[in-house]
Amino acid sequence: MSTENKKDILRGGQFLVKETKCEDVFTPEDFNEEQKMMKDSVKEFVDREIWPKKEEFENKNYDLTEKVMRKAGELGFLGIAVPEEYDGLGMGFVSTMLVCDYISGATGSIATAFGAHTGIGTMPITLYGNDEQKKKYVPKLATGEWFGAxxxxxxxxxxxxxxxxxxxxxxxxxxxxxxxxxxxxxxxxxxxxxxxxxxxxxxxxxxxxxxxxxxxxxxxxxxxxxxxxxxxxxxxxxxxxxxxxxxxxxxxxxxxxGFKIAMNALNVGRIKLAAACLDAQRRVTNSAVKYANDRVQFKTPIANFGAIKYKLAEMATSAYAGESASYRAAKNVEDRIAIRQAEGSSHAEAELKGVEEYAIECSILKVACSEDIQNCSDEGIQVYGGMGFSADTPMESAWRDARISRIYEGTNEINRMLAVGMLVKKAMKGHVDLLGPAQAVADELTGIPSFDKPDYSELFAEEKEMVANLKKVFLMVAGSAVQKFGPDLEEHQQLLLAASDILIEVYMAESTILRTEKNAKRNGEESQKEQIAMSKLYLYNAVDIVTQKAKEGIVSFATGDEQRMMLMGLKRFTKYQNMSNVVALRNTIAEKLTSENEYCF
Known part of the structure; x- marks a missing residue:
């Protein structure tokens, strides 16, 4: 890989202080033919072996889980990330994310078994084992002859x-x-x-x-x-x-x-857990859409009611955002692994360092996607009404299965604090320049704002400016907090939680917008009508969250003139000039879903 290409790949956490062009992000629409075939193969396997047997999985059929896992091994799904020399398929990081995504959606039981085996069960030996250990254990684990824990x-x-x-x-x-x-x-x-x-x-x-x-x-x-x-x-x-x-x-x-092994295993586990939440969201949304179309009340399908449109649109939007951010990060990891290998690193060392580089993004994705599937399944129950509370419908088990995602691979509270903590440490090591941009924001707060009328003629021009301003909000809050508390910042957990929510919304909103912008440029804006609506809807929600969390953070440590100046800055940075009609956005998304009778993005 050329030196020039290396410069185009941002280091972990740099998304906050550097602009990313839409052409430089990977999207699910960029899957190659091999990946599309793998996706179809996994979906066919799940629809045949797992989805029809949901009731058996709910009745604690552990033998069925083992049986399905063994079949997955026979088809090569357990060895996607394992090098070919150890009987794996040796595919790239994006492909491993893809398989984890689509094999995990039908039931949390298989999602957990698959993740525990392929990730923390097999990967430590693949990445840390010596040659003898790899030869002895990895082929059996990659093929499903043996299982790991x-x-x-x-x-x-x-x-x-x-x-x-x-x-x-x-x-x-x-x-x-x-x-x-x-x-x-x-x-x-x-x-x-x-x-x-x-x-x-x-x-x-x-x-x-x-x-x-x-x-x-x-x-x-x-x-x-x-x-x-x-x-x-x-x-x-x-x-x-x-x-x-x-x-x-x-x-x-x-x-x-061992502690280093455990932490690096968790980094991989976090981004894979995010992937494991994606198809679950798609399937929950599919079920909700179909039920809303079929369920008639007051002589009309409930899908026609605004309250239901609200829910369906938000469910689909969170799934679309999760896909956008997860595959963006996965390709960053894959590219960083390729750079390391080109420089002479072994496969194991390259993968370890490649994932470690994006540990911040891994924590962000783990939190965002695990909470999105919980919210999605909760709204799915609500769409079903009383039937949603019944174990005879898929929503009840989806909600219960989703709950564990916020706990394992490090609780979401731990991951929120880790994301900010790791970013500050990267800044101290000079890997991410936070000081310069934070000072620039501080200078802007005391300067005279520009009254020039901006040009918003291009698609997402205002939205991208808003994302840039949300980044300023984080730099304003986190920069002031670091300056005030220094190394004691980690003791202020509620402040860290608020700052991390800003960081999460910035990454998720930007990823969603960049995906849609890229596809609109190559396929035309009309082809992305609903995706444009989802991108704007996600940003609309993100601005509200950032405003609330930043205000909470500011008043927790700033007083007097400093507090007033920061709150004025917050108001300036979160001012949306030409806000879209959010009800119309949701209706556009929901009507597309109900017309296709499924999640169709």
Whole structure:
């Protein structure tokens, strides 16, 4: 890849301070033929093997989950990201996102089993294992002959993952470690053949990773299947290790490197979780649209009522925004991996660094998409009315399955604070220039505003200016907060939560607008009529959220003249000159949905 192309690819977090051209973003409309075929293949598999069996999945049929996962392995879906030399397909990061997207939508049970196996079950060995470990384990995991699970969480170690108490003691002859401890909330525990286990050696500061084969004769035992709100057929058990002997050659990476493995696994898991929420939103929206068209009240389909149009439009818009942002970030990761490999990095090192570069975007997407599927399924229940509360309709299980997405891969609260924290750290390292743009915003606040009439003749000219102003809002709030609190900023969690919501809305709104602008340029604006409406609707909502969160942040730490100036700046930066008729936007989107009788974007 040329040096010139490298400059075109923004580093993680730079979206906040640099302009992105629509031509430089990847969209779902850019899938190549191979990706389109893979998408169709996965959808056909889900519609045949998973969607018709939703009732069985709700009745805790763990054997069915294992059976479906084994079939997925036979078709190659479990090995998309695995290099060909280990019996995988060796496809790019966008393709791995695509498969995760479309295999996860029908039920959260398969979404969880798939994510736990391909991500945190297989990936640590693929990326951190030595040659012998990869050759021994990865081919079996890639083909579905074996299944993997990830043992990190303990009763006293959740978000604080490095505080685990599980111990690993080296034998006197130095040939094996004896692992003892308790792990909980272990997905795939009931049928896993191999565990990635994290334990502490002696009094090491950081935990260490181990590859542990499931052998009940080797001190491994299990709790009963957990009784859960959702994901009923996802096997979730406690796993107990009682002096389980693990050969020293099964240490994963180096001693004390477990925390790093865990954190990097979570980065990948977060962006993949975002993808796993997308088809779920499409399917919920499809069901809601069909029901709204079929359900007649007061002698007319309820799809004709404005209240229902409101819900359908918002559901579709959040799905479209999630797609836009997720695949934008996925291609950024893929391009960064390619750059690393061109510079001589191994596949494993390139992928680790490629994903780590966009850890901020991974956290943003995890939060946004997990909350969107929760809201989407909640509105889906409402469209169904009383029937939505019944387990005989798909909405009830979709709502329950969606709830876990806000918890695993790091709670949304943790991810919100991480996004801002990582951005500040990148700025301190010089990877993202926040200081210069933040100072420019501060100078603008004390300067005389321009009264020139802007030219909004081009598509999205005003909307892109508004996104740029929302970025100024973040820089104003976060810049002042960093200046005031310095390294103590992390102690002000509610302020960080407010700032992160601004950051999230900026990234999601910009991604949505850039996708639509790109497609309008190549296919004509008329072909993107509804997508233009969704982009404007998303921005309309984003401005409201940013205004509320920025005000909350400002009044939490600024007083007197500083507070008044920042609130005036907020009013200036969130002023929408030619706001669209938001009711008309929603009607345009909803009428397209009901005419096609499905999510059709």
């Amino acid at each position: 990830y043992c990190l969480t303990e009763p006293g170690a959740g978000s604080d993952a490095n505080s685990g108490k599980t111990k690993a003691v080296l034998s006197d002859d130095g040939k094996y470690y004896s692992i003892s401890g308790q792990k909980m909330w272990i997905s795939n525990a009931g049928f896993a053949n191999v565990f990635i286990v994290f334990a502490r050696i002696e009094d090491d500061k950081n935990i260490t990773g181990f590859i542990v084969e499931n052998d009940k004769e080797n001190g491994i035992s299990f709790g009963e299947e957990e009784k859960k709100l959702g994901i009923h057929s996802s096997s979730t058990r406690q796993v107990f290790f009682n002096e389980t002997k693990v050969p020293v050659e099964n240490m994963l990476s180096e001693r004390g490197n």
